[in-house]
Amino acid sequence: MSWREIILWFGPAFAWVTLWTQLVTLRFFDNNETLFKDLVSSGAKDMALSSIETAKLIPALARLCDAVAAARAAKRPEERRLLVTEDILTEVDFLPHLAGAEAALRETRTIDDLFTRLQRCASAMWKISLLHSFAIILLPTSFLVHQVAPRLALVSLTGLIALSTFAWLLLGITRYQTMRDSLLNTLSINRKAD
Numbered sequence: 001m002s003w004r005e006i007i008l009w010f011g012p013a014f015a016w017v018t019l020w021t022q023l024v025t026l027r028f029f030d031n032n033e034t035l036f037k038d039l040v041s042s043g044a045k046d047m048a049l050s051s052i053e054t055a056k057l058i059p060a061l062a063r064l065c066d067a068v069a070a071a072r073a074a075k076r077p078e079e080r081r082l083l084v085t086e087d088i089l090t091e092v093d094f095l096p097h098l099a100g101a102e103a104a105l106r107e108t109r110t111i112d113d114l115f116t117r118l119q120r121c122a123s124a125m126w127k128i129s130l131l132h133s134f135a136i137i138l139l140p141t142s143f144l145v146h147q148v149a150p151r152l153a154l155v156s157l158t159g160l161i162a163l164s165t166f167a168w169l170l171l172g173i174t175r176y177q178t179m180r181d182s183l184l185n186t187l188s189i190n191r192k193a194d
Contacts (some may be wrong), residue, residue: 114182
């Protein structure tokens with residue numbers, strides 16, 4: 001291959017990799033730190049979790065305790081000494097209060113789960129993006145092989161890797177944005193609950 005052909009093959013590949021690195025790889029490499037800084041260091045996540053506990057979990061548990069205390073107070077003093085909380089709970093309708101507490105715990109788990117999934121997704125995205133960059137560089141390199149069968153195998157393999165990583169990244173970006181929007185929405189709703 002002449003220098004002209006090498007430049008014609010590698011020039012666009014290096015241009016694409018440079019652009020790809022700037023727009024995708026570095027963005028998702030930085031997203032883990034940005035996500036941590038924006039949501040954890042700023043206190044937004046802790047504020048939302050605290051708001052859920054204060055506005056939803058503790059009141060639901062308090063209502064459950066009040067229902068048990070009211071049922072215990074309705075008993076005669078000699079019956080109260082023999083009663084255990086489990087016996088009173090069989091007489092009290094505690095399920096609505098327990099459902100409220102469970103809903104609050106589900107919200108806190110959802111926030112923690114979304115945050116963890118976002119971190120994992122950002123981590124996977126920059127690694128897959130880096131693999132895409134390597135595949136793009138290897139694609140014109142595979143044309144330098146003179147034997148037909150290995151060249152065809154290398155071109156097919158690198159082309160398949162480049163295409164599949166590109167498609168996976170497009171889907172991953174959509175999934176990342178959806179999870180991020182869901183997390184930010186959940187955080188904003190629970191910060192307003194104060």
